[in-house]
Amino acid sequence: MPRTAMVRGALGAGPVLGVGIATGHAGAGVLAALGAMLAGVNDRPGTRRTGVVGIGCPAVAGSLGLMAGAVVADSVGRWAAVPVLFLVGWLSGALSTVGAVWSAASLQMLVALTVGLGMPMPGPAWFKALCFFSGAVWLLLLRLVLRVPRSGDGSRSSGEREAVAAVFDALADALLALGGPQAAAARRRLVAAQQQADEALRLLRLLPWPGRGVAAVHPLAARFGAAVALCEASIALLWVGRAVPGTVADGPRRLAAAVRSGGPAGPLPSPVSDTVERTAFDHALLEAAVVFDRTRHGAADAGSGNRSVLSRPWQRVLSPAGREYGLRVALCVTVTGVVALLLHEVHWYWLPATAAFLVKPDLGPLFSRVVNRFAGTVAGVLAFLLCTTVFGGLGAPGTVALVVVGGALVPFSVRHFGLQTAVITVLVLSFVRTAGDTEAAPARLLETTLACVIVLLVGHLPRLTDPRVRVGHRCAVTLRCTELYLRHVLADPDEETPDPRRSGAQGLALRSAAYRALAETRAAAETAAAELPGPYGGKRHDWAAVADAAELIVDAATACALRVEYGVPRPPAAEVEKVTSALAAAADALEGGRGGTRPGPGPRDCRSLRDVMTHLHGIHTLTTAA
Numbered sequence: 312m313p314r315t316a317m318v319r320g321a322l323g324a325g326p327v328l329g330v331g332i333a334t335g336h337a338g339a340g341v342l343a344a345l346g347a348m349l350a351g352v353n354d355r356p357g358t359r360r361t362g363v364v365g366i367g368c369p370a371v372a373g374s375l376g377l378m379a380g381a382v383v384a385d386s387v388g389r390w391a392a393v394p395v396l397f398l399v400g401w402l403s404g405a406l407s408t409v410g411a412v413w414s415a416a417s418l419q420m421l422v423a424l425t426v427g428l429g430m431p432m433p434g435p436a437w438f439k440a441l442c443f444f445s446g447a448v449w450l451l452l453l454r455l456v457l458r459v460p461r462s463g464d465g466s467r468s469s470g471e472r473e474a475v476a477a478v479f480d481a482l483a484d485a486l487l488a489l490g491g492p493q494a495a496a497a498r499r500r501l502v503a504a505q506q507q508a509d510e511a512l513r514l515l516r517l518l519p520w521p522g523r524g525v526a527a528v529h530p531l532a533a534r535f536g537a538a539v540a541l542c543e544a545s546i547a548l549l550w551v552g553r554a555v556p557g558t559v560a561d562g563p564r565r566l567a568a569a570v571r572s573g574g575p576a577g578p579l580p581s582p583v584s585d586t587v588e589r590t591a592f593d594h595a596l597l598e599a600a601v602v603f604d605r606t607r608h609g610a611a612d613a614g615s616g617n618r619s620v621l622s623r624p625w626q627r628v629l630s631p632a633g634r635e636y637g638l639r640v641a642l643c644v645t646v647t648g649v650v651a652l653l654l655h656e657v658h659w660y661w662l663p664a665t666a667a668f669l670v671k672p673d674l675g676p677l678f679s680r681v682v683n684r685f686a687g688t689v690a691g692v693l694a695f696l697l698c699t700t701v702f703g704g705l706g707a708p709g710t711v712a713l714v715v716v717g718g719a720l721v722p723f724s725v726r727h728f729g730l731q732t733a734v735i736t737v738l739v740l741s742f743v744r745t746a747g748d749t750e751a752a753p754a755r756l757l758e759t760t761l762a763c764v765i766v767l768l769v770g771h772l773p774r775l776t777d778p779r780v781r782v783g784h785r786c787a788v789t790l791r792c793t794e795l796y797l798r799h800v801l802a803d804p805d806e807e808t809p810d811p812r813r814s815g816a817q818g819l820a821l822r823s824a825a826y827r828a829l830a831e832t833r834a835a836a837e838t839a840a841a842e843l844p845g846p847y848g849g850k851r852h853d854w855a856a857v858a859d860a861a862e863l864i865v866d867a868a869t870a871c872a873l874r875v876e877y878g879v880p881r882p883p884a885a886e887v888e889k890v891t892s893a894l895a896a897a898a899d900a901l902e903g904g905r906g907g908t909r910p911g912p913g914p915r916d917c918r919s920l921r922d923v924m925t926h927l928h929g930i931h932t933l934t935t936a937a
Contacts (some may be wrong), residue, residue, distance in 0.1 A: 325715030348447030380427020404640030429660030691736025
């Protein structure tokens with residue numbers, strides 16, 4: 312139970328709506344309460360800084376979307392909303408590929424745009440946007456005031472510290488699971504912990520807090536850099552897959568405790584260099600202990616810490632997956648908008664807003680979201696009608712009380728889309744009732760049914776559900792990053808002699824980019840497996856097997872690099888070229904040709920998905936030999 316977040320939710324939309332009603336500005340109160348409600352949806356567990364970005368960025372995007380929608384509604388004909396919905400819908404869908412914060416911001420922008428277009432409210436456009444933004448800022452202030460307790464050393468970076476400590480704990484669990492049935496699951500938990508810590512520390516660097524300059528946060532970044540280096544060294548052990556003594560996990564456990572306390576690492580297990588893999592791990596463990604001792608009093612090397620490489624946002628927006636996501640969202644939102652305009656003169660926002668919540672491709676399989684949306688809407692409408700019947704029509708105090716209860720349930724409901732839909736339906740019907748529409752509940756149920764049918768039909772049109780675009784493109788990015796990583800670490804040192812520290816940081820960044828793309832590949836494969844079979848057969852191919860094969864490739868490349876670093880002779884240049892060329896060929900085949908310009912696998916070496924799988928396993932064998 313996220314108790315603190317539930318308290319913030321109770322103090323968010325309800326009091327804001329109550330102030331608006333009490334001061335005679337019900338319309339402004341509704342918009343502010345809407346902003347607070349959507350900010351509550353984005354109030355997820357994490358550090359204070361992630362909370363600022365996770366709530367603030369969608370709030371700004373939502374305010375801009377609401378203002379744009381109100382300007383179009385006030386100054387242009389109502390049918391001008393159709394091209395606006397298509398353009399913003401395409402942008403919203405394409406931005407979903409950039410990251411979680413971008414996805415939340417683009418969704419809120421699209422939903423707020425539909426509200427501005429189809430929900431007439433008094434006041435100029437800028438005033439409506441200001442009211443919406445003020446509600447979100449109110450909940451953001453609650454997030455900053457109702458904060459987590461301080462950590463043991465009295466600092467307020469407990470969220471970042473816990474994220475870094477979780478990496479060491481996950482590494483210890485992965486080492487203990489070697490040779491057992493839980494090894495693969497523990498390995499994926501380790502990758503997830505690294506990504507979460509990297510995200511937390513990236514925001515820590517991008518958002519310097521008053522009184523906490525670089526010197527205050529850099530030691531924690533340095534310790535995370537040591538964690539990443541230790542994880543990289545352990546990949547060889549994890550890749551070999553043989554069980555190791557339980558004492559091997561004691562080192563990461565003690566480092567996790569040191570991160571939480573802010574102190575030194577303390578005594579670590581004695582090194583046992585019986586294999587190249589164990590030598591690399593013990594060496595990285597000792598280097599981590601040195602970093603911990605150096606950062607105990609806040610002194611850190613300015614060059615330490617991990618800065619993973621990410622592609623620019625616009626590169627992802629214009630990628631094949633971004634274009635497909637954008638077209639899918641744009642068509643669904645536009646078609647539902649046209650139907651809504653044909654059915655209603657005013658208050659036509661519900662259909663396109665429902666489509667926006669349903670069709671976002673990064674939020675899960677479309678069919679299951681449609682089912683949960685319909686069931687949640689039915690439950691929410693029935694709950695609202697029951698409250699209005701039991702409490703005799705729900706006057707202003709009753710409506711505010713209902714919004715307070717609903718706001719408190721929003722952070723709890725985000726764990727399931729159907730439950731979240733039910734809670735938000737009750738809140739939105741309360742807002743609409745306050746704005747003067749007292750007969751909205753039955754109509755909203757019918758419109759939700761219509762929106763679900765339209766999204767199911769339009770969302771599964773040809774060229775909108777091709778798993779080769781969603782999964783194959785991400786897998787191709789993984790292989791391309793691995794190709795660059797192998798070329799970097801296996802290059803002949805006589806050809807170029809770069810700065811060792813800079814070269815090591817570049818290799819670490821390339822490896823981090825490969826594993827981040829791999830995580831996105833696995834998530835997309837799981838979503839594609841749960842989709843309805845479309846024109847391209849969403850369940851016809853085993854994309855999870857493609858993700859597994861790609862993971863083997865990245866692990867094998869990392870293990871190969873570590874062996875070369877610790878004395879194993881470099882493979883011949885011809886062998887390196889053979890492996891990297893095969894990686895490029897498989898990436899081209901998965902992507903349908905470089906740039907995704909040709910439909911289906913490319914002609915270089917792979918003619919079908921089965922050929923791609925064979926090629927991937929062949930690369931794995933070559934890398935292992937190297």
